[in-house]
Amino acid sequence: MHPYTAPLADIRFVLHEVLDVPALYARLPGSDAATRELIDAVLDEGARFVETVLAPLYQSADAEGCHFDPATGAVTTPKGFKAAYAQWVENGWGGLTAPESAGGQNLPETLGAVIKELVDATNLAWGNYPLLSHGAIEALKHFGSDWQKEVFLNRIVSGEWCATMCLTEPHCGSDLGLLKTRAEPGADGSFAVTGTKIFITGGDHDLTDNIVHLVLARLPDAPAGTKGISLFIVPKRKTGRDGVAGEANAVRCGSIEHKMGIHGSATCVMNFDGAQGWLLGEPHRGLMAMFAMMNSARLGVGLQGLGLMDRAYRCALAYSKERLQMRALGGPKFPEKPADPILVHPDVRRMLLTCKALSEGSRALALHGASLLDVIERSSDAAERKQADELLSFLTPIIKACLTEWAVEGTYHALQCFGGHGYIREQGMEQLARDARITTIYEGTTGIQAIDLLARKTLQTQGMGLKHMLTMIVEFCTAQTRNTALAEFVAPLAKAAQDWQQLTLEIGRRAGQNPEEIGAASVDYLFYSGYVVLAYWWARSVATADAGAHPDAFKTAKRETARFYFQRILPRTQTHAAAILSGAGNLMALEAEAF
Template identity: 50%
Template sequence: MPTYTPPLRDMQFVMHEVLKVVDELKQIPKHAEIDADTINAVLEEGGKFASEVIFPLNISGDAEGCTLDPKTHAVTTPKGFKEAYKTYVEGGWAALGCDPEFGGQGLPLVVNGMFYEMLNSANQAWTMYPGLTHGAYHALHTHGTPEQQQTYLHKMTSGEWTGTMCLTEPHCGTDLGLMRTKAEPQADGTYKITGNKIFISAGEHDMADNIIHLVLARLPDAPPGIKGVSLFIVPKFNVNKDGSLGSRNGIYCGGLEHKMGIKSNATAQIVMEDAIGTMVGQPNKGMQGMFVMMNSARLGVGNQSLGLTEVAFQNALAYAKDRIQMRSLTGPKAKDKPADPIIVHPDVRKMLLTAKAYAEGGRMLQAFCAMLLEKEHGHPDEKVRKDSGELVAMLTPIAKAFLTDNGHVATNACMQVFGGHGFIKEWGMEQFVRDNRINLIYEGTNTIQSLDLLGRKILGNNGATLKKFGKLIGKLVEEEGTNEKMSEFITPIAVLGEQMTKFTTEIGFKGFQNPDEVGAAAVDYLRVAGHLVFGYFFARMAQVALREIASGNADPFYLAKLQTARFYFAKLFPETATLMRTARAGSKVLMDTDAVFA
């Protein structure tokens, strides 16, 4: 059976020693009173909930799955899920980062993000029930009318009601312009929604009193394509004017998907037959609200893979220390045993270090993005708000795609550490691999994230936002450029930073002549950009560790941080050279291949 220990020490390092989040947050009026002790105390208790309440349900939930009653359309979640959710709500965890105006605790997003990392490590499928609610909450908080906010946000903040995103349909995948769900206006200002949605995570369950579906649909006179999409609130139970639950709405679960992973989350086929809905925002402007949900979800999906990378690493490390097999190539290390622990073997260490490096880099990126969001929405300086918004927009597809790709590499590597036992269910490793696999697909596949990064976020403004991130690297290079102890961390990011300018210009020029060139280069480009971002963060982490060691701090944590950074730059970061070469290979070898597919 697997185990899980919340990585509180590394979280504290990221927040307090590298990013100095308390100092940053104090510049934002609503967080002026926050302190490190409060943050640490909340996360310590959150870690207990994750490790003690929902982690023990992970394997059993995967084995049991969800059950649909075809007559009533009711879905029953695995044993213990409903009770765990009640504990979550009673503990106030649902309200952690929500607006106090609607009953939230108003804690910083970075705290909520760290808490959700631990939940994802403990049980990704369970975490998706409250997790999806956050996206719907943010959409209504941003675009809902005052009446809609008063009706729904208090209950969603408390966790009494959950939320979903009902976006895609069987025939359209991510191309939402092909959507067919219809919304017919009614005399009372409501709409009757009819259509079918698929792949709706947490779309039906028995854990909350009501489910608030945010549904994309078309008005009768809507223009074709994506410009004709509107957004609607369609609750499972209609809500009376006094806030009480009314009649059952015409929206129900028509089927549950049988999946590779996240089996204990109800991935529902949703059927709507004259379901009553109210519009969010303006007619045919539904994508504005949808993108609030999607951007929140994309950062959340990156956090899912971060959580699985961490828990997979912890269990692979424990196994590698205990499992004995063969002798070290440099001679016996455990002379009192018939064989050495497999952690003495170089390639086992490489697999473990890969997972550790991707977890620590991912944690930095998630925390950095959370702080950018805080500054975008709450900083008193308009320029800071603008710059933060541009940076987080650029980093969001990296956080989604780079972290989930890395999670795929890491969970597979950690399963490999177990050898044949990793393939066996009771060790839990194969479930981490299966659960992570969806993260590369939903909320926009990683190829779509790559096209978004290169086409919209980089080339769309001629690399202006990339240059802003480059200034962060330049500042660090200026600070540490003459420090010999930092050269092994500074030189690689300085070199790649310079290469990125030429690389981006070259891809952009070729894409201007032939758009397929952008499509051919985008996936490789995002991965190069991801390493540039991780390299910057590892250099900053190494900077702090070196200073602590120089001051006489003997805590082995700092030496471990340095050793992980050295591994990252030596073994993972050099992937960028190959990626730039394959990106430059162009589209011809991909598109001039009709004979292959004849």
């Protein structure tokens, strides 16, 4: 596999110029320490860590996988994972964005998102362990009591302990209203949690000696459905208010899954047999706290897709410059060689440019989402916080679903550039493709994200988040009206935004007559939205590059990639619109017996 080099030039371009996060941090309370110099220093050190520590473990961990001992329920991670985690903890990476009161560094989430991209690009399976800890930090930060923060939050921030998120049950996937795990109150204020959870990432491992499980369960007086779910802290080792991790709790890994990819990430069946737990937040309000974890995780999984897509592209690009096959159709480009590099061939360029356009555009979108988190958490302006929250709520399903689906497409194209060699394990491309596939499933499938976007985040809110996004597009297009150099992007972007608004209104009208129209339109609407949003970020990237002190080659690369995106990828919206407008009838007419 080609060595990984972090794409710091493009990351810095997005952070410092497209988003201008130094200016954002300068005005957000508690963020002024994150100067451009500090940001660059963190990026350099993060790149060094992933390139030298995580990247070398990627293929070996996939071949080895995790080990499960049925006699004890213990899980051992692949060789090198524990040592890498120790270095992660020693360098303070786990607490990068955590509050100082919990022992963290209180740096902005945007910077944490960049580090996450680099981690997942180099070793997705390893990156899953700190991913869940980050989500637990969010839940405990907002809903934990003082003693819970002291005992659990601080140790997760320090990296001494890891965490998990335990939602799914054998009979209960995305429909949490069917959840059966129960929690019985005890005399000491704790609860006895009993039930089985499946697909639990990092349910057991050897990276830390205690694991904090955040478990959804029902109290005895819980009402039916999702309104009767509470959230509990259930540590692997019994841990009380004194903070002492004592004997083993009644929670055990029953087995680990044998998966298509991410073999180094332990995916566990977890059995809770009257395990000691502590209520997190209010009774029957567990989903509110859990969604603090899930929203964090969904943005994190979008970054996983970005990391995999970008790494696959860079591997394929390097190979396409080296691999000699045939001659260019217009005549030899390298006559001194026995054949031309495959980079000269239009179809190889089509695949590479698709990867490049989707990954670089996605980086701007994802980091914008992370910057909205910073505004929500830190701004002193209530109106600004509210608007950022509404916009991020709208963008989250787009980031999670589109970036992961594009990762599947991108890793597919990158593998294809290798031809038969891409199908061979030693190149590492098939691993990237296998790993990317799970990202469209966990933390809410693409279908779930699509329903969330259209039904909840658009129709139920009267399109509040969409209005904010459309305002951004209109303001940008208006500001660039006289910029003739940008006309080829501004005009189609303005048209796409107008069509997006009209399409949304039409879906709403049809849904009022037939609710099935929402489900029938949702996935196409998700992709339609994603392509328009990415068009905005590409147009804005070209404008930013033109205005900056960049070499001509950099500006040309941005412009030509944007041109490819607008001419070859953005037109996909037309197909999605046609599918939406065809209605629900062609999906629902066929009787079940006729399938």
